[in-house]
Amino acid sequence: MNRILAGVALLGLTAGAGWAQTNTYGVLMKTLANPFWGAMEQGVRDGAAEAGIEVIVQAVESDQAAEPQLNACNAMLETPMDAFITAAINSTILLPCLKRANEMGIPVVDLDGNLDHEIAAQAGVEIAFSIGSDNVAAGAQAADWLVSQIGAEATGPVLVIEGLAGNITGERRAQGFADRLAELAPGLEIVARLPGDWDRGKAANITNDVLTAHPDLVAIFAANDGMALGAVETVFAAGKQDQVTVIGVDGNSDAVRSIRDGRLDASVAQLPYLVGKQAVENAGRVLAGEEVEDFIYVPTLVLTKDVLEAGTEPLLEYVR
Known part of the structure; x- marks a missing residue:
């Protein structure tokens, strides 16, 4: 567990700025116009429903809208939250905002592996874990x-x-x-x-x-x-x-x-539904003080006409 998360657990708080546990996660996606992100959003919402967590989901108009995503990130931090799950458009755009989240005591989750941990560390950002496909x-x-x-x-x-x-x-x-x-x-x-x-x-x-x-x-x-x-x-x-x-x-x-x-x-x-669902589940483990791997990889599956028509592959359950 990194220093920020350890400090949070020690204080008995799950989010920064002095507020008590909110039972709410902020989730910043790229764009919901892409079916990939739509499936991931559904996984997030289903995982949150199972865990009894409220989620605030935001997205920008396209996966090239880097500056609007930074603005959305900063705006989201005005709302109390226990964890911040983010899918950055590139490896640097959100770092100032995520540093601010860390300073507020909010654990940051890298959704879909869009952040470079070394670059983030150089910018003063600690990532609780990255989750996605390899x-x-x-x-x-x-x-x-x-x-x-x-x-x-x-x-x-x-x-x-x-x-x-x-x-x-x-x-x-x-x-x-x-x-x-x-x-x-x-x-x-x-x-x-x-x-x-x-x-x-x-x-x-x-x-x-x-x-x-x-x-x-x-x-x-x-x-x-x-x-x-x-x-x-x-x-x-x-x-x-x-x-x-x-x-x-x-x-x-x-x-x-x-x-x-x-x-x-x-x-x-890439099974984005499973990525979203497991992101919420593992964020809960972090907040509970449990050890979570720095990189969590969800399995991938080659879809072909034969695989789809056979319908016997267990991972097809998570294809959306």
Whole structure:
């Protein structure tokens, strides 16, 4: 347990500024316009209902609205809370606000692993724990699946569409994919790694440009499902759906529909519902003075049409 949390437990308080336990958690998401975050919000609310906790949930209009998210963070701290669960748009934007939360004695939870613990510590922020999927492992899992489909001897160009430039989540997914692909199938060459800014339309345009330059493209890895679906649109428009394998990450509801329809080939499901639910559960353990790991990883699952139609995978229970 870090120094702030130990001090909180010692004083018998669960939040700062001298107020007593409120039985309320603040939850700052990215954007609820993305089904991934909508599923995580539902997990948060279900976990809170089971624990008898009230939650105040806020989100901004897009996962690029960094300054508005900082403003929302500061505004939320005007309301008494026992814990603050935050999904930062990037690894630095919320640090001044989260430092303030620490100074108020409020434990900070890093939702979906968007904060770098070393950078946070340098800014004077102590993170109670990070929870999410192992993004490097998720990218590697996508490469594993791709090679299982097209073979370790496959050759040809591959496109990687990253997230917002500077976003640690997208960078880790892309790097995990690239490293594992080089290890398993050295004949598959990543010819472009471009930021799609989590935007479906931008990813579609990137795919169009890369397909023009590399008409023999064999695969696309996109760091989230929205971008993967944009890539799929371009691949189908070019009539290359039988040539290009497209893989996303998140396992959101739009991706599940596309996979069932035979369009998107696969998505590494991050199980955001389970992430949200377990974030609330583990925040309660922190407040009770229990030991919690610094990094809590929720399992991932490669969703394909076969997996969805079989319906036998236990983790499908958490796919939303």
